[in-house]
Amino acid sequence: MSDILVHIETRAGAIQPVSFELLTAARELAGATGMKVEALVAAAAPQEVAGQLGAADRVLAVAHPALEPYTPEAHATVLAETVRLRDPAIVLLGYSSVGLDLAPNLAVRTGRPLVSYCVKLAAAGDTIEAESLVYGGKLRATTRAKLPAIFAVTPGSYAEAQTGAAPPEILDLTPPDAINKLRTAFVSETRPPPGAVDLTQADRILCVGRGIADKDSIALAEEVAAALGAEIAGSRPVIDAGWLPKERQVGKSGCKVKPKLYIAAGVSGAPEHLEGMSGAELIIAINSDAKAPIFRVAHYGTTCDLFDFLPALGELLKSGGTG
Amino acid sequence: MLVAVVLRLVPDLSGEFEIADDGKDIDREWVGMRLNEFDDHALEEAILLKEAEGATVIALALAGEGADRMLQSAIARGADRAVKISHSAEGGLSSRAAAPVIAAAVRQLGVELVLTGVQTPEDLFGQLAPYLGATLDWPHVSAVGGLRAAGAGIEVQQEYSGGVAATLRLRLPAVIGVQTASQPPRYVSGSKLRQAMSEPIAVLESDAMPAADTAEILALREPARSGEAVMLEGDAETVADKLHDLLVERGLVRA
Numbered sequence: 001m002s003d004i005l006v007h008i009e010t011r012a013g014a015i016q017p018v019s020f021e022l023l024t025a026a027r028e029l030a031g032a033t034g035m036k037v038e039a040l041v042a043a044a045a046p047q048e049v050a051g052q053l054g055a056a057d058r059v060l061a062v063a064h065p066a067l068e069p070y071t072p073e074a075h076a077t078v079l080a081e082t083v084r085l086r087d088p089a090i091v092l093l094g095y096s097s098v099g100l101d102l103a104p105n106l107a108v109r110t111g112r113p114l115v116s117y118c119v120k121l122a123a124a125g126d127t128i129e130a131e132s133l134v135y136g137g138k139l140r141a142t143t144r145a146k147l148p149a150i151f152a153v154t155p156g157s158y159a160e161a162q163t164g165a166a167p168p169e170i171l172d173l174t175p176p177d178a179i180n181k182l183r184t185a186f187v188s189e190t191r192p193p194p195g196a197v198d199l200t201q202a203d204r205i206l207c208v209g210r211g212i213a214d215k216d217s218i219a220l221a222e223e224v225a226a227a228l229g230a231e232i233a234g235s236r237p238v239i240d241a242g243w244l245p246k247e248r249q250v251g252k253s254g255c256k257v258k259p260k261l262y263i264a265a266g267v268s269g270a271p272e273h274l275e276g277m278s279g280a281e282l283i284i285a286i287n288s289d290a291k292a293p294i295f296r297v298a299h300y301g302t303t304c305d306l307f308d309f310l311p312a313l314g315e316l317l318k319s320g321g322t323g
Numbered sequence: 324m325l326v327a328v329v330l331r332l333v334p335d336l337s338g339e340f341e342i343a344d345d346g347k348d349i350d351r352e353w354v355g356m357r358l359n360e361f362d363d364h365a366l367e368e369a370i371l372l373k374e375a376e377g378a379t380v381i382a383l384a385l386a387g388e389g390a391d392r393m394l395q396s397a398i399a400r401g402a403d404r405a406v407k408i409s410h411s412a413e414g415g416l417s418s419r420a421a422a423p424v425i426a427a428a429v430r431q432l433g434v435e436l437v438l439t440g441v442q443t444p445e446d447l448f449g450q451l452a453p454y455l456g457a458t459l460d461w462p463h464v465s466a467v468g469g470l471r472a473a474g475a476g477i478e479v480q481q482e483y484s485g486g487v488a489a490t491l492r493l494r495l496p497a498v499i500g501v502q503t504a505s506q507p508p509r510y511v512s513g514s515k516l517r518q519a520m521s522e523p524i525a526v527l528e529s530d531a532m533p534a535a536d537t538a539e540i541l542a543l544r545e546p547a548r549s550g551e552a553v554m555l556e557g558d559a560e561t562v563a564d565k566l567h568d569l570l571v572e573r574g575l576v577r578a
Contacts (some may be wrong), residue, residue: 011483011487069489070489071491072453072462072463072464072465072491073462073463076457096483096484097465097466097481097482097483097484098483100441100442100450100453100465100466100500101453101463101464101465101466102453103449103453104418104419104449104450104453104454104457105453105454105456105457105463107419107449107454107457107537108422108453108454108457108458109457111537112537113448113537113538114419114448114449114537114538115447115448115538116446116447116448116449116450117446117447129541132447133546134444134445134446134447134543135334135336135349135444135445136336136444137546138336138545139336139342139349139543139544139545139546140543140544140545140546141447141540141542141543142540142541142542142543143447143538143539143540143541144538144539144541145537145538145539146537146538149537149538152449182462183462183493183494183497184462184464184491184492184493184494185491185492185493186489186490186491186492187478187489187490187491187492188489188490189487189488189489189490190480190487190488190489190490191486191487192485192486192487196486200485204575228576237360239503240364240503240504240507241507242506242507246486247486249486252484253466253468253482253483253484253502253503254484254485254486255484255485255486256484256485260575261570261573261575268337276484282573282575283552284566285552289337291545293546295551295552295554296546296551296552298552299552299553300552300553300554300555300566300569301551301552301553301554301555302554302555302556302562302566303554304557304558304559304562305559308558308559308560309559309562309563312559312560312562312563312564313563313566313567315563316563316564316567317567317576
């Protein structure tokens with residue numbers, strides 16, 4: 001037991017950004033502990049992406065048709081078997097839909113500690129001290145877990161490791177027999193309809209959050225967005241309430257955007273939202289709660305009432321124009 | 324189909340709260356509690372399944388302060404029965420610690436499908452749905468945005484980033500972590516709620532032992548205030564003026 005195992009997430013044949021971020025975290029820990037970094041790719045044809053994982057010391061490749069497209073059961077089975085075989089001291093997963101499935105499952109199967117919502121990991125002897133954001137980002141928890149242990153890391157917490165270079169070694173592993181007796185099957189995949197708005201291409205976004213309070217107030221925000229030449233977007237509670245269509249969601253279960261201007265109106269700024277928009281060039285936040293986490297990523301902020309603020313801004317925009 | 328929906332109260336940090344004296348938890352004596360918002364969606368999805376398929380829905384919770392009221396509200400929403408699990412542990416349990424206790428109750432009740440919220444804001448040591456699934460050795464899926472009965476099993480929509488979703492088919496029994504119900508949680512009238520306050524709640528005595536938490540909390544605190552936004556002060560019109568000037572300065576709007 002001496003290594004760091006990074007679970008690589010692929011979708012439609014592409015390695016997800018969070019996996020490269022995990023490799024950066026793993027390299028940092030490897031530098032501090034002298035451990036090696038192993039990257040697990042479980043897919044129909046893992047060789048096709050293994051060549052991009054030069055940030056790992058070794059790629060563990062498990063090939064089986066049931067591993068693609070993803071199902072929690074197939075991947076949990078392979079991950080548990082890999083941990084049994086390789087006995088890594090540290091297992092890193094992304095806090096994504098996939099990590100949500102796999103990390104607690106692995107913790108039960110192996111009896112190892114699991115710390116979630118991690119934004120920073122530091123080696124301390126035979127333990128890891130982790131920093132996690134909890135309660136929608138309002139509080140930061142410091143935890144200590146004795147190794148061996150599992151960590152689920154929030155996307156956006158580390159820079160992405162270099163791609164391109166090939167890994168020094170690729171080791172093929174045989175999938176366990178259990179993969180032939182699954183109770184979960186993939187049926188189909190859906191993607192946003194063609195012609196739907198693509199927020200990732202927008203250079204101005206006005207995003208409304210829970211603070212918008214009701215569906216009628218969306219119209220107020222839409223008016224300001226129009227005057228600003230911006231796309232209207234919503235955080236998860238607004239989309240879940242059915243006030244805006246799903247393709248206008250920003251955050252973990254929506255789009256990751258990087259506009260020139262991002263105005264967040266009544267958005268608290270939970271980590272799940274921030275991972276979708278913290279790369280925007282200019283972020284302006286309006287929230288009556290001065291402690292809202294959105295103010296930690298915003299460049300400018302105000303606590304004034306958004307129902308007073310939005311009409312006032314709308315008036316000014318209408319008398320001017322967009323540049 | 325017998326469905327259990329596991330409901331949990333979580334601290335409401337949109338109001339006032341304080342860190343406990345030991346610096347490792349919030350002060351639970353004073354903080355307000357509310358139904359975990361994802362559990363609200365899980366309950367809605369269970370009721371929709373009942374309406375579509377005639378499923379029987381049990382609202383299930385660990386015994387504790389506020390549990391009765393939460394369970395009765397679930398009956399007002401359309402759950403058929405309410406069961407609270409009486410257990411030996413003192414204080415709150417993490418999702419990991421609670422999983423064996425809830426799993427034992429699920430087996431005892433003969434449930435075929437468990438729904439619960441995909442996460443809570445305090446799942447520092449991991450989330451309940453996969454813990455339950457792994458403990459029961461049942462298939463499980465998290466981040467689900469809708470499900471329906473399909474033959475002898477169910478079909479669920481698992482959501483990923485970028486608006487991508489997959490339909491997965493599971494054999495029962497299974498555990499589902501619901502992120503979003505197929506439609507927003509329904510409104511229940513005050514009179515219906517009051518009526519439900521007299522509904523009986525069955526007590527299920529559990530001798531299952533909670534799992535041990537395997538990591539230690541060293542500290543819980545508000546994040547450092549560095550890197551904060553520049554705050555624009557004044558009334559709404561003043562702030563709108565300042566912001567407008569800023570946008571003009573950046574060439575984003577014309578003066």
